[in-house]
Amino acid sequence: MTGLSICNLSYSYGTRRALDDVSFDVGAGQFAALLGPNGAGKSTLFSLLTRLFAAPDGRIEIDGHDLARAPRAALARIGVVFQQPTLDLDLSVMRNLTYFAALHGLSGRAARSRIEAALERLGMAERAHERVRDLNGGHRRRTEIARCLIHSPSVLLLDEPTVGLDAASRKAITDHVHDLSRDIGLTVLWATHLTDEIKDDDRLLILHRGRLLQNGFAGDLRGPLPLQEHFLMRTAEQR
Amino acid sequence: MTHALVALNAIVLREAQRFVQQRGRFVAALVRPLIWLLVFAAGFRAALGLSIAPPYQTYITYEVYIVPGLCGMILLFNGMQSSLSLVYDREMGSMRLLLTAPLPRWWLLFCRLVASTAISILQAYTFLAVAAAFGIRMPASGYIAVLPALAITGIMLGALGLALSSLIKQLENFAGVMNFVIFPMFFLSTALYPLWKMAESSTLLRDICAVNPFSHAVELIRFALYGQFNAGALGWTALAGIVFFLLAVWGYDPARGLLRRKG
DSSP states (O other): OEEEEEEEEEEEETTEEEEEEEEEEEETTOEEEEEOOTTSSHHHHHHHHTTSSOOSEEEEEETTEETTTSHHHHHHTEEEEOSSOOSOTTSBHHHHHHHHHHHTTOOHHHHHHHHHHHHHHTTOGGGTTSBGGGSOHHHHHHHHHHHTTTTOOSEEEEESTTTTOOHHHHHHHHHHHHHHHHHHOOEEEEEESOGGGOOTTSEEEEEETTEEEEEEEHHHHHTTSOHHHHHHHHHHHTO | OOHHHHHHHHHHHHHHHHHHHOHHHHHHHHHHHHHIIIIIHHHHTTTOOOOOOTTOSSOOOHHHHHHHHHHHHHHHHHHHHHHHHHHHHHHHTHHHHHHTSSSOHHHHHHHHHHHHHHHHHHHHHHHHHHHHHTTOOOOHHHHHHHHHHHHHHHHHHHHHHHHHHTTOOSGGGHHHHIIIIIHHHHHTSTTTSOHHHHHHHOHHHHHHHHHOHHHHHHHHHHHHHTTOOOHHHHHHHHHHHHHHHHHHHHHTOTTTTGGGGGO
């Protein structure tokens, strides 16, 4: 069963081709890392996956729902962490999360218990009433990850979620999301340009200049080489 | 409560929470019309004589005349400021969060409109209260009758801001909106002078004022403040509101991809 399926997806900004006939599937409960240098098309792909804009060509299915035909059903199944922070800095963690829960139709006691569970899972329970502005970068990101779990999605989309974080926070967040995929069977698409965030048993999708160069398990693809070296070699070949 | 109403409630509440946090914005929104009322109107009182015209049944001072226009000014500036915050939101990402909610996009945009209008109405009433404190009072029933007029005007101007925000590429372009939308809309309207006064200097300017939806919104407010109903003004304001809202929905349509300019 596939959690996320993308078929022949292309997108252009005017004459510039940002995505060129991209197709891949991510199995339910799999952690897939979308690795690509800056400008590879990762953010465009995320905008299409979250329907911020729609592609004229290609098909996207999220947990079996076609994003073009049943956008609401598909969007209800995804949890997103955007590259740019999307928290209201002047509101508390709880208020930010309550707002998000309501956008997904959850309110009152049901919303509160889900928010508490999500914060607990990310180790943020004791910060629920702190103002987001007072949190450090790592805790803000954790808040955003907790937020995207509230409505029990089946697919998580994270667009370079560790950008700007220190090494310890980066590792903690990467491990957390790997755990989420393993423990509760979430399908994860994790966009990054940092190879140390990817484990050998993760699914690896290498995107370069809008095209999918490789698709397989990270350990199999890299062979004896460190992943960083493998990645640099493969992208250099395409220059 | 259904999903759509839960979301509406949350979006309005969030706008209110943000507003409470930004007290400077509240003071600024209030100071602008008060300066017009207490300084500009006082200065022009002698220069601009006003004859009796509906809804006024007697001679009025210039301060009394411009109160509805200044209520409109609050709604106009707020509608545009809300568009500024949408551009800012879009850059900062929280607009992304809103637009990825599993609800129809037109509903999400409408919720934002209702939220910003609610805040505008609050400010307009505060302005009316301060004006009353300075002795510029309306009939008591007018303060109730004006509520729907303020709501329709707020929605219409908010929808215009929303439509503009889908077209603005950068935050800096807001200065352009100020010069090319807010000022012409305000000055080429019946907010500061009645149509007949405008006609004395130029019939072309009078005609422009007559088709400006902001003029009709101001007249809707003016009549409502005196407990009177102006069907023509309501029709124009509502029609403009619908057109602006449809433009906004079109601008934010995912297939149109206007958001993509922001990447």
